Structures are given as C-alpha cells and as structure tokens.
Amino acid sequence: MDEGLRSELSKQGVFTTTLQELSNWSRRNSMWPLNFGLACCAIEMIAASMARFDIARFGAEVFRPSPRQADLMIVAGTVTKKMAPLVVRLYNQMPEPKYVIAMGACAISGGPFKQGYNVLKGIDRYLPVDIHIPGCPPRPEALLHGLIELQKKIAAQPLTGEERPRHLRTDAPGEFPVPAYGPYDLQPPHNPDLWRPPVVVRGQPA
C-alpha cells in the first residue's frame, strides 16, 4: 500500500496493515525467553529483567522455565563441553519459531576461557545464533540492544518467498544433532551445516 495513503488513513483513524506486518509485530513484541542461565552473564540477564532495566518494556519479561513455552534462548555464560549437549537438547525442545542470542564473550567464542580444555569455543558451533552480544559480561543495556536488534530482524522476515524464515520452510531443519561425549572431545566437534573452521591462507588477508 502507498505510504502516503496509509499515513492519510491513519490520521482519519483507520489502521491498515498487512498479514506479514501483523504477524511479525505480534511475534516480536512477545518474545518469551527461556529461564536459563549458565554463568556470570546470567546475573546481568537477571538484572536486565529487574526494575531498573526492565526488559518488560520490550515484551520479553516472561521467563519460562520450560523450553516448550519459550521462543528465545539467551545463552548467557560459558558453555562447557559437559553442558553443550544439554544446551542443544534444550534448543531442540523449543517450538518454532525460535531464536538464539549468544550473550557474552564465552558464548560467542569461549571468551577468556577459550584456552581451557573443557570450554566450548562458541555456541555457534552447534546452534544457529541470531544475535551476538559482546562483553564480559555485557551490560543489561547491551542485552536490551541485542533484543531490539533481534526484533528488527524479526520485523524484516517475509512470510512467503525464498527469503522466508526457517520455521516456514519444509526443507530447513528445526532440530540440530545433539553432540555426544567422545573419548577426548564432543562428537562431532561442530555441526558442519552451521559452522566451518575458518580457512587461513598464509600471505592472504583474512
């Protein structure tokens, strides 16, 4: 619809929308995060849901203990190799459409503990991460910014066509393989459909 006509109509008290906008508007303004914290960042996530930062202003205050009722997984903290299969299983239990925020340096890449033998070097090896929030730990404002960016991302998702999101496609996977404890490392060490080790060619800029 023409933007001018639409603005004119709204001045007359007539609200016009499209199915796509209505759907995305309602989805993005009631994201229910999974009540799930791993380490230090979880405390800032709790702080974001408290009175001062008040994540309820963005419709994401309903922290659900059950993955069956959650839309958003905030991976807040260090994912160890012992915890990684459980994180992936929790993600698989969430219904579509579902989104992942990697909060903090540890969830993005292992952070300060990257050298550790027991630390997963980023949850994006197993899960499709939508938003990365850097920081150690990120401030609650940073989490709110990440949430707003995710809302923008959802608002731009078309309902039809080639660009439609995963939950509207029949060929895209909704579940991801859960890694198993191997003798030395998690098996497989990463999900090749989601993440590949960066290829560095000597003498070439990355």
Place this chain on the structure above:
Amino acid sequence: MIPRNADEPTLLAGLSTGDVTPEAPPAGPPPPTGPGYEVRPRARAPLPGDADEWLEVSVGPHHPSTHGVFRMDVVLEGERVRRLKPVFGYLHRNHEKLAEQTSYLGSIPYTDRLDYFCSLTNNWAYVLTVEKLAGIPVPERAEYLRVITAELTRILNHLCLIGFLTHDMGTMGTPLMYAFREREKVLDLFEALTGARMMCNYFRFGGCRCDLPPGWVEGVQRFVEGLPRFLDEFEALLSTNEILLARTVGIGVLPPALAVNAGITGPMLRASGVNYDVRKVDRYGIYDRFRFRVPLGEHGDTYDRYMVRLLEIRESREILLQALRDLPPGPVLNPQAKQRGLRPRPGEAYGRIEAPKGELGFYLISDGGPNPYRYRVRPPSLINLTILEDLCLGHTLADAVVILGSVDIVMGEVDR
C-alpha cells in the same frame, strides 16, 4: 550405570556424565569416627522400605530453582528425600590450569569470574596470597579501600542471596527486585570506581589500581545512610512472614559438630553457633581496627542462615561507617611493588579471607618463574555444598530447593 572395569571410551563417557558406579568399600577395620560425629561410610546400606516406591529424579542442570548449572540426583520416597547426590562440573572452566599458564598479574581478571557476585573479595584473596608470597607491603589508604569495597561486596552478596532464597520459596521476585534495586546502587559505586559493574579487576599487588573518583566517598555515605531504612522495610516484609517461617524454621538443621568436621565456613558455620570469622581470627588487612560483632545463630536451620546474613549486613554497615570516617590520605599503590613480570622467590603461600560465602583461600607455589607452579583455590561454595545431602535427608523435595538456596552457592566458584 557403567562398571568400573569397562573399556576406556565407555568409562570416559561415563565419567563425564557421572554414571560410574562407586568402588566397593575395602574390607577392613571400620571407618574412623570423628569427635562427636560419625563419618559416613562411602557405600551406603540399602534403604528400608519398598524399593519399588522410590523415584529417582534428576533436578537440573537446567532447572529454574537450581543456582546455576547444578544437578541434584534425588531419590524420593513419596515426596521425602531419601538420597541426594550433587553432580557438578557443568561450569568447569579450567580456572586453575589457565592461571598456571598466566603471569601472576594476568590471573586477577580470572579471579573476578570465580564467584561472580563478589569479584572484589576474590581479588583480595588472590592479591593477599601473592603479597604473602612475594612480601609486598600495602599502603594504609589501599587497605581502607579494600575494606570498604569488600564490605560493600558482602552487603551486595547477602542481599542477592536473600532475594534468590525467597524467590525459591515462591515469592516470584518481589524481594529479589528490592535486593537488586540496592545492588544497582552498589554497582553504580563500583562502576564509578573501577569502570566495570561486575568484573571489577581493581586490586593490584601492593594496593589498588586507582584512587577514588571525586564524590565517591559521599556516594558510599549516602548508600550507607539509606541502608537501615531499606533493611527495616525488607525485614518487615520477610522476617516474621508466616510463609517464610513455615518454610525455613527447623528445615535443614546443620549441627555444629558436623559443620566443623565438614569444614563449613562463613555464615553457614556461624548460623550453627560456631564463632569463627576469619576477619576476627586472622585479622588480615586492617580488620583489627574496626569494632564489629559476629552474629551467631542458635539452631543452624535455614531461618538462622537467613537471619545471620541479614545481621551481617548491619555489621558490614558498621565497618563501612568506621572505615569512611578514618579513611586516610596517601598513595593507593605501593610504588616498589612489581606488577608485570613479577617473579616471587621459590616458596609457597596460603592466603585466606572471609569472603561473603565463607573462607576463600588461595594456595600458590612459586618456582621462581613468571607464573605460579601450582595455583589452587579453596572455594567456600564447594565445601559448603558437600553437606547438602545431610541437610536434605528426610525433608521434602521443595525443602531441598530452599536448603540449596540457603547454602549460597555460585557455580563459577564450585566448578571453577
């Protein structure tokens, strides 16, 4: 369950999930008994009653009322806990190994992430140990700053603990919101001082990183003045609340003999009536200059543990008032102390402080190199957690959650 003599891959897989059967106890003399408390044998006798009625429930590691990624394998008879096995390691971040490969200075930010509520007391314990190892004196003003920041940390930790404890009882956030409101005030002060809200990284060998920003002391004074009003309100809401009393009085009683034998420290030990506070015993830093009382519990139940912490907040306030009154001018960092490339002479040192959760100790061995040869943390959370089963046996599963909340654990410190 995987037997002990399984092949290596199965065993390793089992080790990582905690599914390995314990070894049979060796046939021999009966296990030694401690003074007044019998040490429990490792393999326990089968439980009385009908085995078909037991239910094994795995609470965690993702569970809203476990504090962090912690699992309790509980055997229930009806609703009563008959066995409880804490399983941890879900947040093992190789803290000690990383610190052995890092310079002495480089480990300070890692200590922030041990107990992520109380980064400043963790800093202090580590820095105190290195100062002991290398023989570094600390200027007087820096000692005062350490006391002020550590007591602010204690207030913050205890408030959040009470918030989470009541959250576990089903208050659904109201006291937690109040606690976090006060926490934000302290965090604002920390941010003004150190530049970070949670991971302060403020202490250095022989002092503190920087001096106070203008107006900081007045900010602390304002916070300290407003604290009694907040505490009175908080106590009026909670301390005589019928539901809180019903959920805490007589629940999870910790006898003093068991507490001493198990090495419990901190508010948990004092709630059982044992007068032991490292601030009074060791008088590290300048704690001998302050007048404060050590609150003691009488029964050792969950209510006492709650109350001891509330009283400790008031005592911390007394220390803060005295420290702010006496804060001397002067340098905050010993200029002779070497920060980068510190190579203490070969030797070992154990430094301990009274962290909000108990006795936090660091044990360092130096071989004269730029990084410690051995770096060991004595985390109060882990050792206070070892008696969880003794506290929970016979209580309902809902009480076990409350008892776990009153132990005050942070998984970053338990698993390291």
